[in-house]
Every structure is written in structure tokens, then in C-alpha cells.
Amino acid sequence: MRKRLALLVAAAMSLVLIAFLVPMAILLRSVTADRAVTTATAKAQSLTSLIATADAQTVQAAVDQLNAMAGYPVTVFLPDSTVVGASSARTPGVQLAELQGSIIVAEAGGREILVAVEGLAQGTAVVRVFVSQAELTRGLGSAWLVLAVLGLVLLALxxxxxxxxxxxxxxxVHELAAVSHGLASGNLDARARPSGPAEVRAxxxxxNHLAARIRELIRQEREAVADISHRLRTPLTVLRLDAESLDDPGAAERITGHAEALEREISAIIQQARDRDSGPGACDAAEVVAERxxxxSVLAQDQDRHATVDIPPGPVPVAVGRTELAACLDALLGNIFAHTPEKASFGISLSVPAGGGALLVVEDTGPGFTVEAPVSRGTSGAGSTGLGLDIARRTARASGGTFTVAQAHPHGARIVLQLGPPGS
Structure with a gap:
């Protein structure tokens, strides 16, 4: 935009300068030629009174004196065919001046200034002053150069x-673009500094108003999530009390443990919703995957499912928080238990790629599904909320990795998450 504006102004100024300087150059050429002609005419007219009153010798002396001075060659054609001064042939212009009076004749090499001196006893004398083309344009090149330099200076300015x-x-405008990119990357504190023209300031x-509104809407959303999660604690408390009142101690302990685990998940959701402004988390993927x-595996044993777990021994750091990765894996495994028949096996494998991070693969031997359409939040063909795969997709992308849905061989579903390393 900056270059285009400069080119536009340069083009407009060039047109204006051409429209101004070309007529000025033509005028200078005309003024220079008129000045030379006027000087030559005055030189010729200075001899008219002398020719009318003096003899030939006096005229000769005066003409020689004029020619000795720097200027134009002067020739006097007397009525008796005597030629005084600079050598010159009796041109058609001289003959015409003898008949019609003083004239100016343009020739190829310059101009003839012909002044007729009438009233002599023997006829009409003609004073010829020749102005060459060089004299007609003397100083014109310097003047045109000054105009050209002036035009270039004005154009540059x-x-x-x-x-x-x-x-x-x-x-x-660049600052506005930087602020918009900052907002897009999650920096909700980015604000534009109003400057420039009125339209840009607007x-x-x-x-800035949009950024403030976005921040307020996100705050309200997070508080709403936290409030909804907090409201679940009351029925959880009732559930735990009912579990403690069961006659079977084992069942009571198991249900109470599940209720406490669910309460911890709800507390984690509340904390996550309120800490969303913090930077990306990090955790040991091997530890989290092994824990989940x-x-x-307890539920898998109840449903007679064969589970294969392949996890490397060492720590596998990834750019995902512990809670987020656990929720992601729970969503994927929950889909397997919800949408595949009992006794359908599944596998979990974790590996470390060459670039760091982790490669998490979850697959099953269920009926599978088509992957022609991309994963869409809230869309499911199995009657569920459609959020499980979207949670996994957002977790992978938030870490700087990728998310892939494929068909397992020979049937079933295969979910591949490439999680980026911390600092990616």
C-alpha cells in the first residue's frame, strides 16, 4: 500500500510537471529567439540614420566597427550595388526588402534581419544582420537543464x-493487523493504539471494543462452566451419602470411590475453566496414559474386553496439561465402551517420534465408522453428544500436533494423536 501510494503520487506529479515544464520550455525557446532577433534588429537600426546622411567611407567604418565587436555579422547593400561589411550574397530576402521594406526571413541556418533604408537619392539600401541558429538558442540548453533539475527535485520532494x-x-494498519493476530493467538489483552487518519482511528x-467484548463473553462462558460444574457437587454429595449407607461395605467403598473421583474431575473442570488464560501445560504422557x-482396565475386565497397552518406560514430556490429556484419553476410551459391543478388544500405544513429543494411538475392533467427513463438534452418528473426538482433536492441536481418524485393520476405528513436545 505504501509503495502504491508513492507510485500514485509520482505519476500524478509527473503529469503535472510535464503539463507545466513542456510549455515553459517552449516559451523559453521562443523568448531566447526573440531576444536574439530584437538585439540584431536594434543593431541594424542603429545604422539607418548614418546610411541616410553619411558617405560610403563613413558607413564602411561604422559597419567594420560593429563587426569587430562580438555579435552578429552585419552587411549593408547600398543602392549602387556596393556591399559594405561582412561578405554576403544578395539573397532573395535582400531583394524582397528593397521592394517591400524591412522584413525577417527564416533560413535553414538561422534568420535574416533585413532593415530597409528608404529615401536615398539612388534608391533603397538594405542592412542585413544574420542571426545563426546557435545564437537563436544561446543559453537555452542551460535553461532547459535548470527546468529538468527543478522538475526532478520537485518530483523527489x-x-x-x-x-x-x-x-x-x-x-x-500494520499495528491493527498485529493486534488482530495477537487476539487470534489468545492474547486477549492486546489493544490497538488509535493513530493515523480518522477512519483508521475508528x-x-x-x-478494541471487539476485543473487550470477546474477553467479557469468554469470562462469562468460563464462569458459566464453573457454575454448572459446581452445581453437580450437590447430587454427588447425596450419591456419596447414599453409597455410605449401603449394607455391603465393598459396594459402598467402590461407589464412594467413584463419586470422589467424579468430584475431583469436576473440581479440575472448574479450575481449568478459570485458568484458561494461562500458557499451555505440560505433563508426562507415559504416566497419564498408564494411569488411565x-x-x-477394571471396566474392560467386567465386559470381557481384551486390552493391549504399549507404553515406553521412560518419561514422555508433551505440551499438554495432565488434566487435558486424561480427559482426552477418557473421551476416546469412553467412545469405545459406549459404541462397540462387549468383548470387542481395544489397544493403547504410546511412542516417541524423532522430533520429540508423543504419538498416541487408540484403536478398537468394533464396527468402525466412515471418515469421509471431518470431525465436527456436536455431530455424531451414534446418538451421542459428538464431543469426544472433538476433545481429542483440540487437545492434539493445542499441543502443536495433529489428529487423524482412520479405519483399523481389518475393521474398527483407529485414532492417532501426535502431541507436540513442551515449548513447541
Whole structure:
């Protein structure tokens, strides 16, 4: 934009300068030629009174004196065919001046200034002053050079001023773009500094208002999530009290443990909703996957499902918080238990790729599903909320990784999450 504005001003100024300087150059050429002609005419007219009153010798002396001075060659054609002064043939212009009077004749090499001296006893004398083309244009080249330099200086000044003005417009636009990118990356504190033209300042004010509104809406959403999660604690407390009142101590302990685990998850959801402004978390993927695999293995035994778990021994750091990764794995495993028949086996594998991070694969031997359409939040063909796969997708992408849905061989579903390393 800055370059385009400078080019636009340069083009407009070039047209204006051409429209001004070309007529000025033509006028200078005309003025220079008229000045030379006027000087030559005055030189010729200075001899008319002398020719009318003096003899030939006096005229000869006066003409020689004029020719000795720097200037134009002067020739006097007397009525008796005597030629005084610079050598010159009796041109058609001289003959015409003898008949019609003083004239100016243009020739290829310059102009003839012909002044007729009438009233002599023997006829009409003609004073011829020849002005060459070089004399007609003397000093014109320097004048044109001055005009050209002046035009270039004005053009350069115009481009510099246009560039400064364009910069004052473009800089606020770049700042607006930087603020918008900051908001898109999650920096809700980014604000634009109103500057530049009134229109740009209006856009900056609107962007700041939008950023403030986005922050307020996100705050309200997080508080609503926290409030909804907090409201679940009351029925959980009732459930725990009912579990404690059971006659079977084993069943009471088991149900109470589940209720406490659910309460911890709700507390984690509340904390996560309120701490969303913090940077990306990190955890040991091997530890989290092993813990969630042990949790789901109890239910797998109840449903007679064969589970395969392959986890490397060492720590596997990833750019995902512990709670987020656990929720992601619970969503994927929950889908398996909810949408595959009992006794359908599943597998969990965790590996470390060459670039760091982790490669988490969850697959099953269920009926599978088509993957022609991308995973869409809230959309499910199995009657569920459609949030499980979207949670996994957002977890992978938040870590800087990828999320892939594929068909397992020979049937079933295969979910692949590539989780980025911390600091990615």
C-alpha cells in the first residue's frame, strides 16, 4: 500500500510537471529567439540614420566597427550595388526588402534581419544582420537543464512527502493487523493504539471494543462452566451419602470411590475453566496414559474386553496439561465402551517420534465408522453428544500436533494423536 501510494503520487506529479515544464520550455525557446532577433534588429537600426546622411567611407567604418565587436555579422547593400561589411550574397530576402521594406526571413541556418533604408537619392539600401541558429538558442540548453533539475527535485520532494504520508497511514494498519493476530493467538489483552487518519482511528476503536467484548463473553462462558460444574457437587454429595449407607461395605467403598473421583474431575473442570488464560501445560504422557489405562482396565475386565497397552518406560514430556490429556484419553476410551459391543478388544500405544513429543494411538475392533467427513463438534452418528473426538482433536492441536481418524485393520476405528513436545 505504501509503495502504491508513492507510485500514485509520482505519476500524478509527473503529469503535472510535464503539463507545466513542456510549455515553459517552449516559451523559453521562443523568448531566447526573440531576444536574439530584437538585439540584431536594434543593431541594424542603429545604422539607418548614418546610411541616410553619411558617405560610403563613413558607413564602411561604422559597419567594420560593429563587426569587430562580438555579435552578429552585419552587411549593408547600398543602392549602387556596393556591399559594405561582412561578405554576403544578395539573397532573395535582400531583394524582397528593397521592394517591400524591412522584413525577417527564416533560413535553414538561422534568420535574416533585413532593415530597409528608404529615401536615398539612388534608391533603397538594405542592412542585413544574420542571426545563426546557435545564437537563436544561446543559453537555452542551460535553461532547459535548470527546468529538468527543478522538475526532478520537485518530483523527489513529492515522492518523499507522499511516502511520509503513506507511512502515517500504513503504520497504524500494520499495528491493527498485529493486534488482530495477537487476539487470534489468545492474547486477549492486546489493544490497538488509535493513530493515523480518522477512519483508521475508528477501526482501532472498534477493534478494541471487539476485543473487550470477546474477553467479557469468554469470562462469562468460563464462569458459566464453573457454575454448572459446581452445581453437580450437590447430587454427588447425596450419591456419596447414599453409597455410605449401603449394607455391603465393598459396594459402598467402590461407589464412594467413584463419586470422589467424579468430584475431583469436576473440581479440575472448574479450575481449568478459570485458568484458561494461562500458557499451555505440560505433563508426562507415559504416566497419564498408564494411569488411565489402569482405570479403564477394571471396566474392560467386567465386559470381557481384551486390552493391549504399549507404553515406553521412560518419561514422555508433551505440551499438554495432565488434566487435558486424561480427559482426552477418557473421551476416546469412553467412545469405545459406549459404541462397540462387549468383548470387542481395544489397544493403547504410546511412542516417541524423532522430533520429540508423543504419538498416541487408540484403536478398537468394533464396527468402525466412515471418515469421509471431518470431525465436527456436536455431530455424531451414534446418538451421542459428538464431543469426544472433538476433545481429542483440540487437545492434539493445542499441543502443536495433529489428529487423524482412520479405519483399523481389518475393521474398527483407529485414532492417532501426535502431541507436540513442551515449548513447541
Amino acid at each position: 513529492g515522492v518523499v512527502v507522499a511516502d511520509r504520508l503513506a507511512r502515517s497511514v500504513v503504520r497504524p 477501526v482501532a476503536a472498534a477493534l 489405562a489402569r482405570f479403564w
